[in-house]
Amino acid sequence: MNTPSGELEAGRPGFISLLKSIEIGDKAEALEKPGINLEVPENWEKNTGSEMRVASFRIPSSDGIDGDVSVIPLPGDGGSDLENINRWRAQLRLPPLESDSNSAIGETKEGQSGSFLLTHMVSEETLFSENRHGAISTAILRKGDFTWFFKIAGEAEMIRNNRETFESFVSTAIIER
Numbered sequence: 683m684n685t686p687s688g689e690l691e692a693g694r695p696g697f698i699s700l701l702k703s704i705e706i707g708d709k710a711e712a713l714e715k716p717g718i719n720l721e722v723p724e725n726w727e728k729n730t731g732s733e734m735r736v737a738s739f740r741i742p743s744s745d746g747i748d749g750d751v752s753v754i755p756l757p758g759d760g761g762s763d764l765e766n767i768n769r770w771r772a773q774l775r776l777p778p779l780e781s782d783s784n785s786a787i788g789e790t791k792e793g794q795s796g797s798f799l800l801t802h803m804v805s806e807e808t809l810f811s812e813n814r815h816g817a818i819s820t821a822i823l824r825k826g827d828f829t830w831f832f833k834i835a836g837e838a839e840m841i842r843n844n845r846e847t848f849e850s851f852v853s854t855a856i857i858e859r
Contacts, residue, residue, distance in 0.1 A: 716755055716828055717858035723847050726751060741836065741844060747810055749836035749844060753855075760829025763787060763799055763822055770818050770833070774805040791821075793853035798823035798830075800849060804838045817841035821852040830857065 715736055722728070722739065731738025734754050741749030760766065767787060768778040779786055788801030799822045809816035817838040823830040832855070834841060834848045 716826065718753065718755075718830075719856040719858060720753070721851065721854045723851060741834075741840065743837070743840055745837070747814070747837040747840065749834055749840050751834045751848070751851075752832070754831045754833075755828040756831065757828055759824065760822070760831065766822060766831070767801055767803075767820070770801075770820055771803055773835075774803055774809070774816050774818060775807055776803060776805065788820075791849065791853065793823070793855060795823060795825050795830075795855055795857040798832075798852060800852070802841075802845060804841075810837050814838065819845055819848050821849075823852070823855075823857075825857045828857075830855075 718736055720737055726739040726741055729738040729740045729750075731752060735752050736755060737751075737753035739751040741751065743749065762782070764779060764782040764787065771778060786801075786803070788799050790797050791800050792798075800819070801821075802817070802819045804817040805815045808814065815838040816836070817840075818833060818835045819841055820834075821830075821832040823832070832848075832852045834844060
């Protein structure tokens, strides 16, 4: 459920009711995740991540705030670019973009698996100790029946230092299906 915090409590009962009404029949099949071939940067460490991730990495940091890299394929169109970018902007406490024509939406790049939208965003307020800001860089790639979400998140300086590496990581990804 995505709603302004003031409306969250009021909408909770309806949302819970909706969730309880969902039924999965006996013939429900697990969705097979597509494969991907990745060139993993030398300093990135494989991480267990979550069930949604087909790849997850940790970027070790000497200051105790490690970077997190995730690769998540979702079936279908995965929502609009604007909706996804505004969701990530909210994680950094940034105001939403009103239109996908805003230059902050990002830029289209070409990679081995096709074109992708690359976006960089940095918090305007402190999110970590010692007055450090947070940052997220993302890439959205639509290929076949899936939308692929690549994301790197962490302390702003660390993310800034890894932007080119992240872009190369996404550019060289080969989606197998």
